[in-house]
Amino acid sequence: MEARSIWERMMQIDRRILYAILAVNIVAALMARVAIEPDIPPPVKRFYDTIEALQPGDMVMVSSTWSAGTLAENQPQFEAVLKHLMRKRVRFTIISFAPPARDISHRLARRLTEDFGYVEGKDWAHFGYAPDIIIAVKGMSEDIVQAIRQDVRRVPIAELEVMKGVKSLKDYKLVVDVTPSDTLTYWISYRPPNLKILYCPTSVMAAEAYTFLDSGQILGMITGAKGAYEYERLLGIVGLGTRFINAIQFSHALIIVFILLGNFAMFMQRRTSAS
Amino acid sequence: MLFDTTQLVVALLWIAGAFALAIALIPLLGTLPPRGRFALISFVTFIAGLFFAAEFFLPVGEDNKNILTDPFQKMQGSLQVITALSLGLGTYGLVRMHLRNAIQRRPQWGYSLVLLVAFVVMAFFSVWNTMAEKGLFGLKRTPLLENAFTLLFDYTLIQLDATMFSLIAFYIFSAAYRAFRIRSIEASILMFTAMLVMIGIVPLGKLISDSIGLPAVQTAEMRTNPFMLENILYNLRLPQIASWIQETLNAPVQRAIEFGVGIGALAMAIRLWLSLERGIN
């Protein structure tokens, strides 16, 4: 039997070894304490500038449809955006289009608002969960009291102090869509014409969104946990994005190295078998 | 209170009547010949589509509404109700299959049993939880419900869900090493772009560019004078390349895809609306 060349063995490496390499790489990178300053990409900068331009007391809708499945991507975004909104003393309301998303965003918002002295019902509110996004967005564009009726704590919307002077989505300045699924289409299609959209997708959906950034259908975008890291640097805070970024970038580096290695091994093996 | 009870009874009577009507119609429908069946299905399909289409196309008044705008909400709600019922259909199929496995003691029937037990327990707490939220039938959120729901949902279902999703990372890594070969021009363009984007969008890309001494900022002079050497070097920074790929090269590609998909979806909507699609209806 012919001895297998090192290249051949390299190409037929057990996949479990590869899995282990990836896992070790991620654990090590999560533990590492190095920080590299990022370059801020234009969509993140525009996101930041749009919120910076808000006046205290302006209304913002946060559409939060993520839950633990994509926590690593969406929680850093959600936290960074909320902190920025509260820093600007802006009023905001949250709505979810999936039940687990409601629970997780309400819990998180309650914890975050405490630090900024925001009072639920007075400075912010959670509208709970709406099963159908078309009904919710179209309804809220006309009349929020009618469409939502009561907040997540079952307090009637009309009695919330935060809703003073606010009748419908037309009185909002912005909607921030934090999402792992296709909620953006519905915000784009059914919102009132003047409501601006900021977008926090998981990275999978980011590439496709560039056409909307170009057309102005969305004004800014934070791409996954990596984007949250860039946003955290703009805000000058340390959050989950900062914790995850090393693991993200070193896993990218690892994959690139292994793609190159795989191709190199194939090339060498072809050369040796040809000669 | 009395008024409320009367209203409840009336509502229940209406619903009972509607069910009676639906059941009474079945034998009648059964007498339809195949051609009539197809005509009926096509007609219902067309009418359902016509409502939503007309709401969009009809002229609107001062308040930005036409006569169909208000019923729109209720129609859309009905659509949701029917979709919800179809969920029951899928659940029924799943439960039926595994019940059969378990009862007939087919191979691996133990796992079917696990599935059924998990289903029944979770369904019980989930429905209870939903009803308690609405205060239906006087149900409340008790500590038992809270604890059971936290355990089953937050610490089991959600964990399993997140882990299932994250498995793909391992597969991607393994596939990247074993399957992504320079086999054609296309695959090479794709891989090369992907690698540039992957390194350019993370801070490592900036670090690499900085360490080989490329200028870190674009001055006003460089903007107005794009052929300056500094400006060319600046644009060769990995973050700048990645940004440019995504915003200038990728955006028009995505838009062309969008147009193709949008036109295709519109054409398909028209075919389905008018029941022209063969093999489906």
Next chain:
Amino acid sequence: MDWLIEFLPSSVERVNVWIGALCTFAIYSILYRENPFYRFFEHMYIGLAAGYALGPYLVDVLYRYWWEPIRTEGIWWLVFVVPFGMYLYFIYSERYGWISRIVIGALIGAYSGLAFQMFSSRYLPQLHSALTKPLWFPPNATGEIFLSNIFNNWIFLIILISVMVYFTFSFEHRGAVKRTAILGRWFLMIGLGAMFGNTVMARMALLIGRVYYLLDSWLMFRVGGG
């Protein structure tokens, strides 16, 4: 020692976290090989997911969009929605199976009808944006326009048109059209490459999220960064 005491499942909270970790390891065990442990948790997962859906996606929807409007707003015609929606369940019947197609037809029709607003709102602003990219310094320039913007506008137009040409089918591609289409396919690969790079990042982030859970919540290591 303190760490060990805290680490062990000694409170309800810790038991929950341990169960979460157990679920995670059970699913990851498939990476080694298919095994009964994995299969047990996989079936549990399917059962739990199906059971959970009934609360929010069936009971809640029926309550909100059917029962409540009937009861409180008195919209009586809604009573017909559920009985006729139930015709769906005839799908399992040999004799009356076709009746379920009436309801499916209504769903298909409705989604077709909704397509028109979606088409207008989603694609027309993109069309408008595609044709407001001046190919030279325009007469009504608002704000600064640089040569690089003009250059990028040309690239945008060329890529957009060539990819669209690639996706035409009703005429023979030959000569210049063929070359444009081939170019279009190559440009397409650039877009797909960008999607690929971002997808890798997303998947890695989700895995990192799981590892973070194990390190932070389960092992109680404070994970650093920065």
Next chain:
Amino acid sequence: MSYQHAEDNWFAAILIGFIALAVLVNIWRARRGKELYIRRIPGLDAIDEAIGRSTELGRPVTMIPGLTAFGVEAVQALTIFKYITKQIARFATPMRLLTANATVYAVAQEAIADAYNEAGRPDLYDPDSVRFLSSEQFAFASGVAGLMQRERVAANFMFGIFYAESLIFAETGNIVGAVQIAGTVSFTQVPFFVAACDYTIIGDEFYATSAYISREPVLLGSMVGQDLAKISFASMIVGGSLISTFLGTDHPIVQLLGKPQGWQPFVEWLSQMLGR
């Protein structure tokens, strides 16, 4: 920047009307027996080549419609699988069609039996060659991967709608050295297919492939109508860009082409022009 109703810019209604007309008129023409032309896409040559190579090896061919639920895409994927089956039936190459959906499974059985009949080799049809593995994503994926490795398939065809499991199929096919052709409308999965397969049929090409094979009038007519729509989009983009360049980006004609509230300025401009 959004459309609540067609009145926001009647151009929307005009454009939709044009596309609907283009599609319906061409479907009508095709039904009347008019031979509509659809070009043979390169993907089809790739399919034929893969069939040729697998018949030389004599090992089985796998066909996977992914997780595609029964619907338009499933019907079209089966059209393509039927075509492939007819080709390999002539050389008696064994085939496996693996599904994750019970309805697709039932329809596929019928379609494959038909294909063997039409190829004149009903004796070759083995009911066990069409299989329902599992409706669960990864259980299905590991089932497919196992089968591909055990039988060392020579060619692997993947057509339909795919999700994250696409990677596992493509990687496994690669390991066993199969010729792989994929065709999907799921753009998020296309990168994986391009990187790991020999040829990938992308987006609308998938519909064009099945229209080409089946010669179904509705599909052909629709494809031609969609092409007209695409050509009109492209010409509006080129024309609009020129107007933007020479007359400014806020010219009424430019506003008409897709901008919400763009109708009114256009009508005013038009009446001014006509009045002069």
